[in-house]
Amino acid sequence: xxxxxxxxxxxxxxxxxxxxxxxxxxxxxxxxxxxxxxxxxxxxxxxxxxxxxxxxxxxxxxxxxxxxxxxxxxxxxxxxxxxxxxxxxxxxxxxxxxxxxxxxxxxxxxxxxxxxxxxxxxxxxxxxxxxxxxxxxxxxxxxxxxxxxxxxxxxxxxxxxxxxxxxxxxxxxxxxxxxxxxxxxxxxxxxxxxxxxxxxxxxxxxxxxxxxxxxxxxxxxxxxxxxxxxxxxxxxxxxxx
Amino acid sequence: xxxxxxxxxxxxxxxxxxxxxxxxxxxxxxxxxxxxxxxxxxxxxxxxxxxxxxxxxxxxxxxxxxxxxxxxxxxxxxxxxxxxxxxxxxxxxxxxxxxxxxxxxxx
Numbered sequence: 001x002x003x004x005x006x007x008x009x010x011x012x013x014x015x016x017x018x019x020x021x022x023x024x025x026x027x028x029x030x031x032x033x034x035x036x037x038x039x040x041x042x043x044x045x046x047x048x049x050x051x052x053x054x055x056x057x058x059x060x061x062x063x064x065x066x067x068x069x070x071x072x073x074x075x076x077x078x079x080x081x082x083x084x085x086x087x088x089x090x091x092x093x094x095x096x097x098x099x100x101x102x103x104x105x106x107x108x109x110x111x112x113x114x115x116x117x118x119x120x121x122x123x124x125x126x127x128x129x130x131x132x133x134x135x136x137x138x139x140x141x142x143x144x145x146x147x148x149x150x151x152x153x154x155x156x157x158x159x160x161x162x163x164x165x166x167x168x169x170x171x172x173x174x175x176x177x178x179x180x181x182x183x184x185x186x187x188x189x190x191x192x193x194x195x196x197x198x199x200x201x202x203x204x205x206x207x208x209x210x211x212x213x214x215x216x217x218x219x220x221x222x223x224x225x226x227x228x229x230x231x232x233x234x235x236x237x238x239x240x241x
Numbered sequence: 242x243x244x245x246x247x248x249x250x251x252x253x254x255x256x257x258x259x260x261x262x263x264x265x266x267x268x269x270x271x272x273x274x275x276x277x278x279x280x281x282x283x284x285x286x287x288x289x290x291x292x293x294x295x296x297x298x299x300x301x302x303x304x305x306x307x308x309x310x311x312x313x314x315x316x317x318x319x320x321x322x323x324x325x326x327x328x329x330x331x332x333x334x335x336x337x338x339x340x341x342x343x344x345x346x347x348x
Contacts, residue, residue, distance in 0.1 A: 006265070006266070006269045009266055009269050009270050009273070009285060009286070010269055010270070010272070010273040011273075012285055013270045013273035013274050013277065013281075013285060014273050014274070016281060016285075017273070017274045083278065083280050083281040083284050083285075084277075084278025084279065084280040084281045084318065084320070085276070085278050085318070085320065086274050086276070086277050086278060086281050087274060087275040087276040087277075088274055088275065089273065089274055089275050090275065237284045237285055237287075238284070238285075238286075238287030239287070
């Protein structure tokens with residue numbers, strides 16, 4: 001063998017190990033694409049025979065984060081382990097940041113669940129308790145935040161993955177909360193006048209959706225770049241002896 | 242050549258186990274990760290299977306690396322870890338080499 005460039009060897013090893021510990025490459029790009037598709041699917045009329053933000057459409061869409069976790073795992077196994085497993089050296093600072101993301105998402109899910117329950121109790125249960133017995137809201141939706149949270153410590157390996165998962169979960173929560181609340185509400189909401197708060201909430205919703213689209217596009221670019229970096233790393237390795 | 246002139250035997254004190262280029266490359270790769278698969282180590286160092294096996298055996302005999310054997314399904318997979326002794330030896334080798342080389346800007 002030729003005299004090794006020790007710095008290059010070290011950098012290559014760290015980079016390869018990073019794809020098995022914190023970088024997701026194409027899974028990030030896929031997450032960005034799914035974030036965009038999730039918005040378009042939820043908002044597109046007549047999606048699978050359903051209407052805008054319809055219960056049927058949302059009941060399928062809330063599983064998208066879990067689907068992404070599965071695809072991410074599969075992509076990682078197929079694409080980024082071609083030369084065997086290389087475990088990255090432990091980095092306590094990075095690990096701490098990863099746990100901050102998990103904690104942040106847990107608090108967000110808890111806050112949204114409590115807000116939904118509070119709004120339900122105050123807006124629907126209190127004014128019309130008899131309706132609760134006849135037409136209860138889909139209670140299984142309250143389990144979704146827990147389902148989103150449970151796999152995180154094991155399946156979310158890096159900050160970028162946590163970011164993608166948080167966006168997908170955040171979007172699902174945006175759809176789940178109205179579904180939980182309005183499934184119980186009046187059957188013909190058109191009769192109700194829009195309040196200022198309602199307008200503000202809808203504007204915030206639209207801005208958020210626009211931001212998610214931009215984030216999704218950027219994630220796709222970032223993921224694709226990471227994947228190209230990985231391919232360049234493989235090309236830079238010496239030919240097999 | 243200040244250092245070598247003042248202590249010409251210093252270069253002979255280099256750890257020969259680490260000094261060999263292939264073994265230096267192996268230890269450098271292992272020091273950059275917690276555990277490294279045989280296949281990756283082979284590709285990144287550019288060594289043949291036989292050569293790599295022989296060098297890792299020497300490093301293992303010196304106590305600088307540990308071999309980890311596992312199964313992925315039915316396929317046996319060999320990986321390596323650098324030991325604490327190996328890390329110390331690699332660090333000491335770098336220090337010795339730096340001390341032997343002329344300081345920057347001096348001939």
